Amino acid sequence: MRWPEFIAVIKAQQGEEGDFSGLDWNVKCEILRSNPVTVMRMFEKRVDALMTDLILSPAQPIGPVEDYLFRVEFQARGSPHIHMVVWIEDAPGVQDPEDCPDVIEFIDRYITCQMPDEKADPELHKIVSEVQIHSQNHSKTCRKGNVSWRFGFPRLPMDKTIIACAPWNDDEDAGGNKKGGEKAKDAMMSRKRSVEQKIPKRVKSPRNLLERNKGRLRKS
Numbered sequence: 001m002r003w004p005e006f007i008a009v010i011k012a013q014q015g016e017e018g019d020f021s022g023l024d025w026n027v028k029c030e031i032l033r034s035n036p037v038t039v040m041r042m043f044e045k046r047v048d049a050l051m052t053d054l055i056l057s058p059a060q061p062i063g064p065v066e067d068y069l070f071r072v073e074f075q076a077r078g079s080p081h082i083h084m085v086v087w088i089e090d091a092p093g094v095q096d097p098e099d100c101p102d103v104i105e106f107i108d109r110y111i112t113c114q115m116p117d118e119k120a121d122p123e124l125h126k127i128v129s130e131v132q133i134h135s136q137n138h139s140k141t142c143r144k145g146n147v148s149w150r151f152g153f154p155r156l157p158m159d160k161t162i163i164a165c166a167p168w169n170d171d172e173d174a175g176g177n178k179k180g181g182e183k184a185k186d187a188m189m190s191r192k193r194s195v196e197q198k199i200p201k202r203v204k205s206p207r208n209l210l211e212r213n214k215g216r217l218r219k220s
Contacts, residue, residue: 002130002131003042003046004020004021005042006032006038006039006042007020007023007031007032008020009038009042010031010032010034010035010038010039011031013035013038029078029079030078032078032079033078036074036078039078039079039080040072040080043072043080047070047072047082051068055068055086061110062088062110063088063089063090063091064088064089064090065086065087065088065089066087066088066089067086067087068084068085068086068087069084069085070082070083070084070085071083071084091106092106094163094165100163103163104160104161104162104163107161108161113157115128115129116128
């Protein structure tokens with residue numbers, strides 16, 4: 001919804017020209033939902049630019065990228081967004097308590113909850129204010145029993161980054177019973193197996209459909 005060209009292009013396809021910035025929010029949502037193909041094509045171009053011109057650029061703003069994976073989701077109002085995981089070369093991992101300081105330093109190198117200075121960088125301040133701060137206009141589903149915010153929000157920022165995890169060396173108690181982190185790991189693996197069993201075989205072992213059917217392709 002922050003990209004007015006999406007609305008303008010769809011309206012142009014419908015034979016309308018003009019300034020649509022003053023349209024009601026719900027009307028804009030209806031316009032987006034009316035042409036999901038155009039919305040997705042334009043969104044894909046933006047994601048490509050994000051990866052090529054920023055994340056994978058020589059500037060390496062978050063370090064050398066080894067691999068990445070993202071998933072596109074649509075909100076009810078019709079606007080797409082992505083959830084992405086990026087693997088960074090030589091990024092530290094947590095294997096024991098001594099690793100925590102290195103991981104925290106790595107996180108703090110790229111992530112902050114501090115607002116940019118409005119005078120020093122007004123453009124960045126405007127963007128962060130608009131897209132990185134939750135709105136105060138919440139629906140009733142955001143409250144639990146109409147009394148308190150769900151999930152303990154709002155949460156105040158912490159003075160420093162911490163890594164919260166199960167106690168180390170907590171796999172078994174004196175009687176040989178599993179504890180803490182080991183139980184959590186077993187639960188996660190059980191859930192993983194359950195999900196995998198529901199995935200169709202054709203999804204687990206994808207085939208190159210274009211290669212298989214290339215004999216049927218028509219020459220353009």
